[in-house]
Amino acid sequence: MKSYTLPNEKGQFGIYGGRFVPETLMKAVLELDEAYKIAKEDPSFQQEIDGYLSEYVGRETPLYFAKNLTKYAGGAQIYLKREDLNHTGAHKINNAIGQALLAIRMGKRKIVAETGAGQHGVATATVCALLNLECIIFMGEEDIKRQALNVFRMELLGAKVVSVTSGSSTLKDAVNEALRYWVEHVEDTHYLLGSVMGPHPFPKMVRDFQSVIGKETKKQFFAQKGKLPEAVVACIGGGSNAAGMFYPFIEDQEVSLYGVEAAGQGTETDFHAASLTKGRPGVLHGALMYLLQDDDGQIIEAHSVSAGLDYPGVGPEHSYLKDSGRAQYHSITDKEALEAFQLLSKLEGIIPALESAHAISFAVKLAANMKETEHIVVCLSGRGDKDVTAVKERLEREKDNE
Amino acid sequence: MNRIEQSFRALKDQDRKAFIPYIMGGDGGLDKLSERLLTLEKFGATLIEVGVPFSDPVADGPTIQQAGIRALKNGTTLNGIISEITRAREVVSIPIVLMTYLNPVYSYGISRFAQDIAKAGVDGCIIPDLPIEEEDLFADELEDKGIELIRLVTLTSPIERIKEISSRGKGFLYSVTVKGITGTRNEFAQEVVDFLKQVKEVSPIPVVAGFGISNEKQIKELTPHCDGVIVGSKIVDLLNRNDLDGLERFMSVLKPEKNIR
Numbered sequence A: 001m002k003s004y005t006l007p008n009e010k011g012q013f014g015i016y017g018g019r020f021v022p023e024t025l026m027k028a029v030l031e032l033d034e035a036y037k038i039a040k041e042d043p044s045f046q047q048e049i050d051g052y053l054s055e056y057v058g059r060e061t062p063l064y065f066a067k068n069l070t071k072y073a074g075g076a077q078i079y080l081k082r083e084d085l086n087h088t089g090a091h092k093i094n095n096a097i098g099q100a101l102l103a104i105r106m107g108k109r110k111i112v113a114e115t116g117a118g119q120h121g122v123a124t125a126t127v128c129a130l131l132n133l134e135c136i137i138f139m140g141e142e143d144i145k146r147q148a149l150n151v152f153r154m155e156l157l158g159a160k161v162v163s164v165t166s167g168s169s170t171l172k173d174a175v176n177e178a179l180r181y182w183v184e185h186v187e188d189t190h191y192l193l194g195s196v197m198g199p200h201p202f203p204k205m206v207r208d209f210q211s212v213i214g215k216e217t218k219k220q221f222f223a224q225k226g227k228l229p230e231a232v233v234a235c236i237g238g239g240s241n242a243a244g245m246f247y248p249f250i251e252d253q254e255v256s257l258y259g260v261e262a263a264g265q266g267t268e269t270d271f272h273a274a275s276l277t278k279g280r281p282g283v284l285h286g287a288l289m290y291l292l293q294d295d296d297g298q299i300i301e302a303h304s305v306s307a308g309l310d311y312p313g314v315g316p317e318h319s320y321l322k323d324s325g326r327a328q329y330h331s332i333t334d335k336e337a338l339e340a341f342q343l344l345s346k347l348e349g350i351i352p353a354l355e356s357a358h359a360i361s362f363a364v365k366l367a368a369n370m371k372e373t374e375h376i377v378v379c380l381s382g383r384g385d386k387d388v389t390a391v392k393e394r395l396e397r398e399k400d401n402e
Numbered sequence B: 001m002n003r004i005e006q007s008f009r010a011l012k013d014q015d016r017k018a019f020i021p022y023i024m025g026g027d028g029g030l031d032k033l034s035e036r037l038l039t040l041e042k043f044g045a046t047l048i049e050v051g052v053p054f055s056d057p058v059a060d061g062p063t064i065q066q067a068g069i070r071a072l073k074n075g076t077t078l079n080g081i082i083s084e085i086t087r088a089r090e091v092v093s094i095p096i097v098l099m100t101y102l103n104p105v106y107s108y109g110i111s112r113f114a115q116d117i118a119k120a121g122v123d124g125c126i127i128p129d130l131p132i133e134e135e136d137l138f139a140d141e142l143e144d145k146g147i148e149l150i151r152l153v154t155l156t157s158p159i160e161r162i163k164e165i166s167s168r169g170k171g172f173l174y175s176v177t178v179k180g181i182t183g184t185r186n187e188f189a190q191e192v193v194d195f196l197k198q199v200k201e202v203s204p205i206p207v208v209a210g211f212g213i214s215n216e217k218q219i220k221e222l223t224p225h226c227d228g229v230i231v232g233s234k235i236v237d238l239l240n241r242n243d244l245d246g247l248e249r250f251m252s253v254l255k256p257e258k259n260i261r
Helices: A023-040 A043-057 A067-073 A092-105 A119-131 A141-146 A148-156 A171-184 A202-210 A212-225 A240-249 A316-324 A334-348 A354-368 A385-401 B003-013 B030-042 B062-073 B078-088 B102-108 B110-120 B136-144 B159-168 B190-202 B216-225 B233-240 B244-254
Strands: A016-020 A063-065 A077-082 A110-115 A134-140 A160-164 A189-191 A231-235 A256-264 A280-284 A286-291 A327-333 A375-380 B018-024 B048-051 B096-099 B124-126 B148-150 B152-154 B173-176 B207-210 B228-231
Touching (some): A023 A043, A023 A092, A023 A171, A023 B152, A063 A212, A092 A189, A110 A119, A119 A148, A141 A148, A141 A160, A148 A385, A202 A240, A202 A316, A231 A354, A240 A256, A240 A316, A256 A316, A256 A334, A327 A334, A327 A354, A354 A385, B003 B018, B018 B062, B018 B233, B048 B062, B078 B102, B190 B207, B190 B216, B216 B228, B228 B233, B228 B244
Parallel strands (some): A110 A134, A231 A256, A256 A327, B096 B124
Antiparallel strands (some): A063 A077, A280 A286
C-alpha cells in the first residue's frame, strides 16, 4: 500500500504548496487540475507520452557506472543517470512533452514558458515545433547574455524569445513576466511551467512527468545489482530533476535522498541560491515554499554560476521533504561546481551542465564517506555544451587574476 | 458599521459613485504618505487604496511596478507604512484599504498584521494573490479585528464563482475589468460592460470596477453599471509627476455637478 500520497486535493505538501494566484488565473488552474486528473487515469495519455519519450527523446537513458570518478572519490560506487543524453540535452523535455500533450487535450495550442539556463526553453520550443504549437519564451536579460546559444536554438525552433529586464533579470523575473503574460492570455494559452513549483497542480504534475527518471533508475539499478542504491543525489534549483529522481524512492527508507543547492560564492555571503539552507517559508509564484527573503518579506535575488539554479525559491515538495527529514539538502559553491565540471570532463569524458556539476561535486564528497560496497546514483540532469563558453571565460579570467 | 460600508451608504443616498484612487505607499518618500492621503481626500476620494511595495508584483503593470521599485529603493517597509497611516489617521477620515501581496503579510505574521493595521485605522485589505481557496486562515484573522477582506472577481470567473465570492464579502467587490495586469488601457469592450452588469446583478455588496481605468471616457462608460471605480496607474503617474492640478481635474470627473443624470 502506498503511504506517501502528497499532495492533497488542495495541492498541499504539509503546509507547503497551494494555489496562491490572482483570481484571473484560478479558472485556468482549476481546469488544468481537472484535465490532468482525467488524463492521468487515461492509459492512452501515458501511452502517447511513452511513445514520444522512446522514439523522439531517446529514452530510456543509460545508468552508467562511473568507474574513474568512483576511483577518484575513493569510497562508494558512483553511477550516473544520463539525462544529459536526452534529445535537447537535459531532463527538461520529459516534462515539456507531457504538458504539451495535455495542453492539446485541453484545446490550447499556444504555449508560454519561462527559462533560466535556457534548457527548459529549448525543450519547450522543441516540443512546440514537433506538435505545431505557438510558443513564446520569457528569459531574463542576464541569462540571455549568459546563454546566447540557447536563445538562438529557441529561435531556430520557431519560438519567440522575450527579454525580461525587470528585477534581477534572471529566472525569478522571467517567471513573473510569464505569469503576467498568462494572466492576459489565459483563455487560449497554456503556461508550460518548467519546474516543480507554481500553483497546484504544477508541482505534482511536473514531478509525475519527471518521475520517469527515478522509475528507470530503480529498474536499471535493480537489474544490475539486485537491490536499491544506498543514496541518490540530484541538484536543486526549482527542483524538478530531483523530484523526478526522488519520488519513486520516497517509500524506500533504506535509500537516502540528497538534494544539492547552489551555494554561489558561499552560504555565508549574500550571493547564493541556497533557499532550503538559508531561506524561510513564504509565498511566491503561486506556492508556499522556502524562499530567500529579507526581514520584510521582500524576495532576495539568488546568485549562482549556473543560470538554472539561480532561483530564490524551491518547490513545495522539497520544502516538505526537508522539514520531514526524508530528504537532506546540502549546497555546493560556484568554485566547487566549476571543479566538478572539469573533473567529470577529464575523468569520464562527460561534460556536465553546471547545474549537474553541483550534484557531481557533492556525490564525490559523499562517496568518500561511504563504504566501497555502497552505491550512489547521481542524476546527471544535463549536458554542459551550453556552459562551455561561460566556463572558458571564467577560467581565463581567474588565470589572469593569478 | 465599518467605515467602508458607511461611505457606500452615504454615496448611495446622494446617488453618487465611488472614486477610489490607488497610491503606492512610500513612493516619493514615506513622509509624503500622510500629505498625499489628505490631498486625495480633499480632491473627493471616497476611499483610498494604499499599495505595499513588493519585489515581485505579478498582478501589476509597468507603472505600479516602477512605483514599487521607487518605494523599496527609499527603504519603505510594511511596518513603515503602518506607522505613517497611524499618523495620517489623525487628519484623514475616509476609509483606507491596504493592497498587499501575501508574502510581506506572511512574513510580518498574519495575526500581528491584522492587529497592527486595525490599530492604525485601516479598514480593509486587498490581497491579489489570495484566491478564496486559500483565504481561510487570513480571512478569519482579519475579520476578528474588524478588517474587511476585499475580494476580487474577474472576467474569467464563472458566474457560480462570482456568486460564491460576492456572498463572502462585506466591504465591496473588486471587479477586475481587464484580462491582464494593472496599467492604462484605451477602451473597454462590450464584454466588460456585460460582465459588470452580471456581477452587479448577483452581488449583495457594492461593485467597484478596477484595472486599466485611466480616463474620463472609460469612467463614464463603466459607472452606470457599477458603484464606482478604482484608478491606480494614472494616479500613481500624476503624483509621480507632481501634477496636482491634473490630479484635481481628473478626480472631479465623478463630482455631483458633472455626474451623469
